[in-house]
Amino acid sequence: MQQLWLIPCLPLVGFLLLVLGHGRCSRSVARLVGVGSVAMAGLVTLWVALDFYSAGAAQSYQVQLWPWFNAGTLEVSFGLYLDGLSLSMLFVITGVGSLIHWYASGYMWQDPDYQRFFAYMNLFVAAMLTLVLADNLVLLFLGWEGVGLCSFLLIGFWHQDPANGYAARKAFVVTRVGDTAFAIGLFLLFRELGTLDLPTIMALAPEQFVMGANRPTLIAALLLAGAVGKSAQLPLHTWLPDAMAGPTPVSALIHAATMVTAGVYLIARTHEVFLQAPDVLLVVALIGLFTLLISGFTALNQTDIKRVLAYSTMSQIGYMFFALGVGAWNESVFHLMTHALFKALLFMTAGSIILAMHHEQDIRSMGGLRRQLPVPFWCFVIGSACLVALPPTSGFFSKEAILIASWQLPGYGPWLWLGGVLGAFITAMYSFRLLFMVFFGPQKAHPHEPKGWQFHPPLMILGALSLVAGWFVLPTATVLPASPAGHPPTWTIVVAIAMPLLGIGIAYKVYVRHQWQGLRFVQWQKLRQFLFQGWGFDGMYKRLLLTPFTTLAQVNRNDMIDGLPKLLIQLSRFLHGLFSQLQNGQLRFYIATLASAAIIVLALALKVL
Amino acid sequence: MDSQYIDHAMVLAGILFCLGLVGVMVRRNLLFMMISIEVMLNAAGLAFIAAGSAWGQPEGQIMFLAVITLGAAEVAVGLGLTLLLFRHHNSVNVDQLNQLRG
Numbered sequence: 001m002q003q004l005w006l007i008p009c010l011p012l013v014g015f016l017l018l019v020l021g022h023g024r025c026s027r028s029v030a031r032l033v034g035v036g037s038v039a040m041a042g043l044v045t046l047w048v049a050l051d052f053y054s055a056g057a058a059q060s061y062q063v064q065l066w067p068w069f070n071a072g073t074l075e076v077s078f079g080l081y082l083d084g085l086s087l088s089m090l091f092v093i094t095g096v097g098s099l100i101h102w103y104a105s106g107y108m109w110q111d112p113d114y115q116r117f118f119a120y121m122n123l124f125v126a127a128m129l130t131l132v133l134a135d136n137l138v139l140l141f142l143g144w145e146g147v148g149l150c151s152f153l154l155i156g157f158w159h160q161d162p163a164n165g166y167a168a169r170k171a172f173v174v175t176r177v178g179d180t181a182f183a184i185g186l187f188l189l190f191r192e193l194g195t196l197d198l199p200t201i202m203a204l205a206p207e208q209f210v211m212g213a214n215r216p217t218l219i220a221a222l223l224l225a226g227a228v229g230k231s232a233q234l235p236l237h238t239w240l241p242d243a244m245a246g247p248t249p250v251s252a253l254i255h256a257a258t259m260v261t262a263g264v265y266l267i268a269r270t271h272e273v274f275l276q277a278p279d280v281l282l283v284v285a286l287i288g289l290f291t292l293l294i295s296g297f298t299a300l301n302q303t304d305i306k307r308v309l310a311y312s313t314m315s316q317i318g319y320m321f322f323a324l325g326v327g328a329w330n331e332s333v334f335h336l337m338t339h340a341l342f343k344a345l346l347f348m349t350a351g352s353i354i355l356a357m358h359h360e361q362d363i364r365s366m367g368g369l370r371r372q373l374p375v376p377f378w379c380f381v382i383g384s385a386c387l388v389a390l391p392p393t394s395g396f397f398s399k400e401a402i403l404i405a406s407w408q409l410p411g412y413g414p415w416l417w418l419g420g421v422l423g424a425f426i427t428a429m430y431s432f433r434l435l436f437m438v439f440f441g442p443q444k445a446h447p448h449e450p451k452g453w454q455f456h457p458p459l460m461i462l463g464a465l466s467l468v469a470g471w472f473v474l475p476t477a478t479v480l481p482a483s484p485a486g487h488p489p490t491w492t493i494v495v496a497i498a499m500p501l502l503g504i505g506i507a508y509k510v511y512v513r514h515q516w517q518g519l520r521f522v523q524w525q526k527l528r529q530f531l532f533q534g535w536g537f538d539g540m541y542k543r544l545l546l547t548p549f550t551t552l553a554q555v556n557r558n559d560m561i562d563g564l565p566k567l568l569i570q571l572s573r574f575l576h577g578l579f580s581q582l583q584n585g586q587l588r589f590y591i592a593t594l595a596s597a598a599i600i601v602l603a604l605a606l607k608v609l
Numbered sequence: 610m611d612s613q614y615i616d617h618a619m620v621l622a623g624i625l626f627c628l629g630l631v632g633v634m635v636r637r638n639l640l641f642m643m644i645s646i647e648v649m650l651n652a653a654g655l656a657f658i659a660a661g662s663a664w665g666q667p668e669g670q671i672m673f674l675a676v677i678t679l680g681a682a683e684v685a686v687g688l689g690l691t692l693l694l695f696r697h698h699n700s701v702n703v704d705q706l707n708q709l710r711g
Binding site: 584585586591592 | 635637
């Protein structure tokens with residue numbers, strides 16, 4: 001376990017090498033450092049995992065590297081913590097991360113800022129690994145902000161276009177709202193428990209908190225707000241579709257596989273706190289449910305291939321939150337893993353399509369790409385099959401487990417299940433709408449597929465992993481509580497399997513056979529516009545927050561507080577003007593003034609005497 | 610001199626002083642302004658003499674000697690400046706010498 005520190009350090013070293021050698025190192029060196037550091041971290045992860053399993057899976061390791069700062073009773077150190085949950089995350093980050101880096105080394109080859117790109121990507125991986133390996137919440141927060149920073153830098157990577165810069169700022173500011181709540185939650189947690197050390201918190205929380213009392217509820221709600229911001233859930237989800245302005249490998253790594261699942265990781269990591277706040281857990285489930293439904297409907301109306309995938313990501317993370325809320329902790333992390341695999345696959349395939357189409361992202365100008373792009377086609381089919389949870393792909397295992405667990409929840413269970421199944425139906429609709437519109441139908445363009453060892457092998461490896469990942473067993477069962485026991489009625493499972501098939505069938509009818517055109521787009525123009533723009537959340541925030549703020553700023557343009565000092569300036573200017581009139585250079589006027597002043601002074605003196 | 614004449618002497622000194630002051634204020638010619646200043650100085654000197662005589666004290670005459678000395682020095686410096694100004698500006702009109710205005 002002593003080599004654990006190498007895992008976050010290797011990408012950090014890669015970042016430092018690339019930054020210090022910026023402009024001087026060649027592309028091949030940048031590729032070697034950028035991809036190599038993450039791949040090395042992946043190998044070290046394997047090594048650590050072997051140690052972990054050989055020592056018995058029911059363990060956890062805490063490695064103290066060096067103290068960071070002490071303030072009063074707060075002692076924060078750079079310490080790493082490894083258990084089943086963080087090991088699962090390590091696999092996702094380094095495994096999927098290496099494949100995406102590999103792919104990106106080909107995708108970004110033509111870019112003039114190749115070195116800068118890999119520097120940011122390595123910094124991101126280092127920050128993300130710090131986040132999942134941190135043994136205290138302060139270090140976790142450092143990683144949390146680090147990934148936010150890298151997300152900002154990479155969304156605005158092509159900063160020559162102001163729209164990309166705007167998207168980057170939007171992502172930064174919106175997630176900052178959640179991060180502020182998260183930080184306040186940390187302060188409260190420290191006040192209540194006197195520590196921010198994660199294992200200690202997990203041990204203390206069930207003892208110190210009264211279940212359902214105000215304090216754990218408030219703390220859990222604040223942590224949830226942080227998770228919601230980072231994971232693009234309602235109501236802080238508006239930044240994710242715009243984040244697609246970044247390069248496609250960035251979308252695959254940060255905005256699909258790893259960073260956006262940090263919120264899920266945070267809630268799973270602090271599950272003992274959330275277990276003491278059942279109300280907040282219900283809110284988590286409802287947020288997940290609404291996000292998955294709303295973003296599913298939005299995805300059904302998008303025309304940009306990456307935006308469809310972005311809404312689909314929000315929807316799948318909605319499933320993870322949903323699973324956390326209904327108590328299916330292990331299933332949620334399992335879905336996180338499978339989703340990271342197949343969504344990275346989908347994004348990278350979309351990247352290949354975009355390159356082949358000469359940076360065209362509108363699916364209406366694609367079509368019939370099946371024959372020209374066979375490898376992306378089959379990878380996309382696999383990814384979509386996983387996404388809609390067709391048996392026996394990995395998505396089936398994870399989503400099915402979530403739906404079963406939601407049925408088990410006493411009270412609201414069946415209702416939540418119904419929402420989840422409806423979500424699965426919509427998922428099938430929009431995924432296969434995308435697939436059919438891009439790969440079927442009449443051919444509309446002449447793509448030039450990028451070929452080479454950087455394009456096909458990562459896609460194929462990810463495709464194979466997505467297919468078989470359903471049989472993986474994550475070592476999270478020793479960390480997270482088990483989901484509610486019992487078996488739901490058989491018909492619920494049949495319905496859950498049938499719903500995606502029904503969705504695919506309808507999508508086939510509408511988008512391949514061109515029947516039932518009434519379903520093609522929602523007919524009512526305004527409703528379509530409403531769905532296209534993501535249920536008007538952007539407009540609402542603009543009206544509620546942006547417009548009042550800018551109006552206020554406009555009104556207070558000449559800062560009111562500055563008025564008083566400015567008045568003083570005006571007064572002294574006026575007096576200066578007045579008195580400078582006296583200095584007119586006329587000697588006789590001076591004498592007259594002098595004489596009259598002398599007379600006045602004398603008269604006053606005489607009067608006083 | 611009898612002390613009863615002091616009032617007349619003082620009135621005469623006041624009139625002379627006012628004449629001098631008005632002369633300084635209204636004349637534009639620097640030479641005439643200096644002459645007016647001389648008149649004012651002598652008015653002050655007259656007042657000193659009258660007061661010293663009225664109280665039988667010698668200080669009045671001492672002060673007058675000081676005033677004469679002061680006047681001589683003032684004329685020496687003033688005339689020198691006037692001469693320089695005339696050479697520079699070809700004029701002794703004080704209204705034209707107004708370049709130091711604020």
